[in-house]
Amino acid sequence: MSHDELADKEPSSSEEFQLAPTGSKFRSLSPAPIPIPASPGIRSLVDSVSDETVNVDVMASHQSENGSISTASSTVSLLESEKAAYEFLAQTPVRSTDAHLIEFSEALRTVAKALRQVAEGKAAAQAEAAEWKRKYELETAQKQQSKIRGYSSCISNNLDKLASQLTLETPAPDQLGCCGKHGICAHQVLQDEVPGPIPRSNHKVGGRKAPFKLSWGCNGDKNGQHKHDFVSFEKGDITTAERSNKQILLKWESPPQTVLFITKPNSSSVRVLCAEMVRWLREYKNVNIFVDPRVSKELLTEDSYYNFVQTWDNDDDIKMLHTKVDLIVTLGGDGTVLWAASLFKGPVPPVVAFALGSLGFMTPFPSEHYRELLDNVLNGPFSITLRNRIQCHVIRDAAKDEIVTEEPFLVLNEVTIDRGISSYLTNLEVYCDSSFVTCVQGDGLIISTTSGSTAYSLAAGGSMVHPQVPGILFTPICPHSLSFRPLILPEYVTLRVQVPYNSRGHAWASFDGKDRKQLSPGDALICSISPWPVPTACLVDSTTDFFRSIHEGLHWNLRKSQSFDGPRD
Numbered sequence: 001m002s003h004d005e006l007a008d009k010e011p012s013s014s015e016e017f018q019l020a021p022t023g024s025k026f027r028s029l030s031p032a033p034i035p036i037p038a039s040p041g042i043r044s045l046v047d048s049v050s051d052e053t054v055n056v057d058v059m060a061s062h063q064s065e066n067g068s069i070s071t072a073s074s075t076v077s078l079l080e081s082e083k084a085a086y087e088f089l090a091q092t093p094v095r096s097t098d099a100h101l102i103e104f105s106e107a108l109r110t111v112a113k114a115l116r117q118v119a120e121g122k123a124a125a126q127a128e129a130a131e132w133k134r135k136y137e138l139e140t141a142q143k144q145q146s147k148i149r150g151y152s153s154c155i156s157n158n159l160d161k162l163a164s165q166l167t168l169e170t171p172a173p174d175q176l177g178c179c180g181k182h183g184i185c186a187h188q189v190l191q192d193e194v195p196g197p198i199p200r201s202n203h204k205v206g207g208r209k210a211p212f213k214l215s216w217g218c219n220g221d222k223n224g225q226h227k228h229d230f231v232s233f234e235k236g237d238i239t240t241a242e243r244s245n246k247q248i249l250l251k252w253e254s255p256p257q258t259v260l261f262i263t264k265p266n267s268s269s270v271r272v273l274c275a276e277m278v279r280w281l282r283e284y285k286n287v288n289i290f291v292d293p294r295v296s297k298e299l300l301t302e303d304s305y306y307n308f309v310q311t312w313d314n315d316d317d318i319k320m321l322h323t324k325v326d327l328i329v330t331l332g333g334d335g336t337v338l339w340a341a342s343l344f345k346g347p348v349p350p351v352v353a354f355a356l357g358s359l360g361f362m363t364p365f366p367s368e369h370y371r372e373l374l375d376n377v378l379n380g381p382f383s384i385t386l387r388n389r390i391q392c393h394v395i396r397d398a399a400k401d402e403i404v405t406e407e408p409f410l411v412l413n414e415v416t417i418d419r420g421i422s423s424y425l426t427n428l429e430v431y432c433d434s435s436f437v438t439c440v441q442g443d444g445l446i447i448s449t450t451s452g453s454t455a456y457s458l459a460a461g462g463s464m465v466h467p468q469v470p471g472i473l474f475t476p477i478c479p480h481s482l483s484f485r486p487l488i489l490p491e492y493v494t495l496r497v498q499v500p501y502n503s504r505g506h507a508w509a510s511f512d513g514k515d516r517k518q519l520s521p522g523d524a525l526i527c528s529i530s531p532w533p534v535p536t537a538c539l540v541d542s543t544t545d546f547f548r549s550i551h552e553g554l555h556w557n558l559r560k561s562q563s564f565d566g567p568r569d
């Protein structure tokens with residue numbers, strides 16, 4: 001709306017009009033509308049005021065797209081307009097006592113005052129809205145977690161009752177020298193089972209999940225026990241009491257009974273090996289086998305012998321898988337491990353990953369020796385890497401008043417927020433807990449686990465980090481800035497990535513390279529470390545496997561050695 005149009009606009013019959021932001025977003029937070037007297041005399045005088053003196057265009061800038069109050073540039077022009085209005089008043093001598101002129105100058109002062117209040121009110125309203133939104137998101141995330149905890153404690157009470165009955169047959173953990181103080185037992189994981197009807201396929205599986213215990217070896221001492229207090233502060237002096245980089249061992253307390261197979265699709269070598277391994281496990285180890293519906297069909301097409309193999313019918317069955325499966329075997333590459341992890345939105349059973357892909361960073365087990373290797377794992381103990389996952393909540397601006405948000409995604413590698421098909425720079429605001437981190441202007445941002453540090457984050461210039469390091473990687477993708485270096489943050493922080501209201505386009509989030517979700521201006525993504533890591537079995541141990549992967553998989557720092565002959569010191 002130009003100032004001419006504005007001046008042409010007739011005031012209401014009440015002889016007053018109101019100046020207030022017309023956008024809906026911050027309407028309730030904006031300063032109260034200010035009445036401005038209006039009369040026909042004002043109209044003629046406004047016509048005579050030049051563009052430089054009163055920039056009435058600024059009023060139009062309040063009505064940006066979506067009805068929201070817009071950008072900082074409008075704030076600047078608002079202030080300029082106010083200044084111009086005062087300058088105009090100072091320069092223009094009152095030549096007559098014309099009541100209209102006085103009325104006009106009063107109106108102009110009111111306009112100037114109103115413009116300033118709108119500018120100030122807008123900034124305050126935006127800050128307040130952002131703060132409320134952040135609080136709301138944190139509260140929703142906490143509610144979600146306490147809901148899960150609520151389930152667990154309800155089940156744990158029942159399990160406690162059950163456990164007290166079982167003590168007649170089973171020695172108490174302390175008698176066993178079991179985890180108690182020293183580690184984490186499988187039954188702690190079992191307590192998180194979600195209550196509900198027993199799925200149809202349940203009747204086929206006999207017995208209960210095999211309990212196991214975890215222990216932390218120290219400096220190669222595999223019998224060493226993990227102490228929970230890493231930091232001591234005796235006599236007021238803070239010392240590091242324990243080193244946290246312990247190799248974790250998993251020891252079965254009774255033999256595992258059920259194995260789940262997850263396999264790469266469309267590969268005949270994988271199909272053949274899967275059938276062979278399932279037969280061997282059944283005949284020589286007498287374990288129950290679970291496979292996904294596609295593999296079940298493939299096995300039954302091959303031979304009706306495989307009709308002992310169990311599968312699932314729906315998502316509810318998948319949710320209960322962790323209560324039945326002792327061990328997951330994956331046949332494929334890293335993508336298959338990611339796929340297997342994505343089936344488990346809660347606790348994940350240990351994963352034994354056989355390498356049938358091209359790179360196989362997270363698949364240390366050579367398939368040729370599967371008998372011997374599976375034998376070792378089924379007997380235990382074996383080393384595991386506890387790979388942290390990041391849980392990601394998408395918070396829609398449109399749904400910010402709703403308590404129930406979309407289901408969170410759990411990523412083993414990373415969540416990527418990028419510009420998708422948009423040709424504009426991505427514009428993302430990032431907050432870490434309550435601190436503003438930065439604005440990402442570039443192709444996007446990768447928020448990665450340490451396991452994912454060797455995947456997309458590495459390609460975007462991030463560091464490689466040992467998977468057992470507790471941290472979150474913050475890696476920009478093609479930032480349009482010379483000084484934007486990647487960061488590694490502690491694992492306890494919560495990150496919020498916000499698409500600003502004034503962003504030119506949408507952003508896209510993808511989770512371990514899948515499930516792309518569009519993020520509109522105002523939408524946010526909240527990321528924090530999930531309480532459900534993925535335990536992957538090591539071929540040797542976590543560190544040896546990591547170095548083998550970066551040497552063999554990525555040819556890290558491969559260079560011909562310098563020859564012995566030549567100049568010397």
Ligand SMILES: NC(=O)c1ccc[n+]([C@@H]2O[C@H](COP(=O)([O-])OP(=O)(O)OC[C@H]3O[C@@H](n4cnc5c(N)ncnc54)[C@H](O)[C@@H]3O)[C@@H](O)[C@H]2O)c1
Nearest residue numbers: 333334335359360361413414451452454455456459512513
């Ligand atoms: N420019 C890039 O490097 C790029 C681009 C997109 C996605 N990715 C990665 O691909 C992953 C999805 O994998 P996929 O197999 O489903 O897709 P895919 O089939 O496209 O394979 C991606 C490649 O990344 C490797 N990879 C996956 N996870 C890894 C890890 N933790 N460490 C080292 N290498 C790893 C895989 O072995 C594979 O070679 C995403 O999580 C992302 O990290 C990388």
Ligand SMILES: Nc1ncnc2c1ncn2[C@@H]1O[C@H](COP(=O)(O)OP(=O)(O)OP(=O)(O)O)[C@@H](O)[C@H]1O
Nearest residue numbers: 262263264265332333334335336339357358359360
């Ligand atoms: N059980 C499964 N069901 C559906 N898709 C799967 C399954 N397992 C793996 N995939 C998908 O198949 C693709 C290829 O799998 P994977 O990465 O394991 O094999 P690869 O590409 O041959 O190996 P590498 O990743 O080592 O190069 C991945 O995108 C993965 O998400």
